[in-house]
Amino acid sequence: xxxxxxxxxxxxxxxxxxxxxxxxxxxxxxxxxxxxxxxxxxxxxxxxxxxxxxxxxxxxxxxxxxxxxxxxxxxxxxxxxxxxxxxxxxxxxxxxxxxxxxxxxxxxxxxxxxxxxxxxxxxxxxxxxxxxxxxxxxxxxxxxxxxxxxxxxxxxxxxxxxxxxxxxxxxxxxxxxxxxxxxxxxx
Numbered sequence: 001x002x003x004x005x006x007x008x009x010x011x012x013x014x015x016x017x018x019x020x021x022x023x024x025x026x027x028x029x030x031x032x033x034x035x036x037x038x039x040x041x042x043x044x045x046x047x048x049x050x051x052x053x054x055x056x057x058x059x060x061x062x063x064x065x066x067x068x069x070x071x072x073x074x075x076x077x078x079x080x081x082x083x084x085x086x087x088x089x090x091x092x093x094x095x096x097x098x099x100x101x102x103x104x105x106x107x108x109x110x111x112x113x114x115x116x117x118x119x120x121x122x123x124x125x126x127x128x129x130x131x132x133x134x135x136x137x138x139x140x141x142x143x144x145x146x147x148x149x150x151x152x153x154x155x156x157x158x159x160x161x162x163x164x165x166x167x168x169x170x171x172x173x174x175x176x177x178x179x180x181x182x183x184x185x186x187x
Contacts, residue, residue: 032050032057032059033048033049033050033059034048034079035048035078035079035080036048036079036080037079037080037081037082038075038079038080038081039073039074039075039081040063040073041073042072042073043065043066043071043072043073044063044064044065044066044073045063045064045065045066045073045081045082045083046061046062046063046081047061047062047063047064048060048061048062049062066083066084067083068115068117069085069101069104069114069115069116069117070082070083070084070085070114070115071083071085072084072085072086072087074087074112076110076111080110082109082110082112082114083114084109084112084113084114085106085112085113085114085115086113089112089113090111090112090113091108091111091112091113092108092111093108093111096108096113098127098131098132099127099132100125100126100127100132101115101125102119102125103117103118103119103123103124103125104116104117104118104119104125105118105125105131105132105133105134106132107131107132116132116134118134118135120168121134121155121165121166121167121168122136122155122166122168123135123136123137123165123166124136124137124139126139126163130161133160133161133162133163134160134161134163134165135163135164135165136157136163136164136165136166139163139164140163140164141162141163141164142159142162142163142164143159143162144159144160144162147159147164148183149175149183149184150175150184151172151173151174151175151184152173153172153173154168154169154170154171154172154173155167155168155169155173156168156169156173156184156185156186157184158183158184167184167186169186169187170186171186171187172186172187173185173186173187174186174187
């Protein structure tokens with residue numbers, strides 16, 4: 001199974017999306033998903049994904065725990081949910097200032113404060129005028145159009161939001177060919 005660089009999956013942060021991608025077991029839920037994500041209790045997120053198998057559409061449910069820095073699940077509407085810092089931690093994106101709390105970037109997503117653990121990939125959180133970002137320490141700027149992404153064992157060195165950052169892989173980091181659509185990916 002290949003896991004591409006993911007920033008968000010159905011409203012999830014990259015760390016949660018990777019956790020979903022690495023789950024070994026899936027439960028079939030129907031031929032089509034009737035929801036994208038929903039809460040299973042106060043601290044579990046259930047995501048329904050669809051895929052094609054032998055020409056047939058198959059839907060699968062994956063359940064993951066909401067964990068620090070987003071330990072609480074909230075329903076956004078009937079079809080969407082996400083893990084957030086706290087049920088009462090609401091925000092307005094236009095008025096919210098992204099900050100760093102140690103290695104955690106605090107951001108406003110879909111009306112709730114969420115935390116993104118930069119440290120999970122071996123990065124530091126960097127507060128900038130444009131918001132909080134994850135970067136290798138010490139932070140250095142990069143141009144995504146000219147930066148050459150590389151692999152160093154199980155870690156990719158990538159250019160994200162204009163800063164050089166790490167991408168930790170559970171398996172091996174691989175350098176892609178042009179037809180894969182991504183320069184560095186995890187296997």
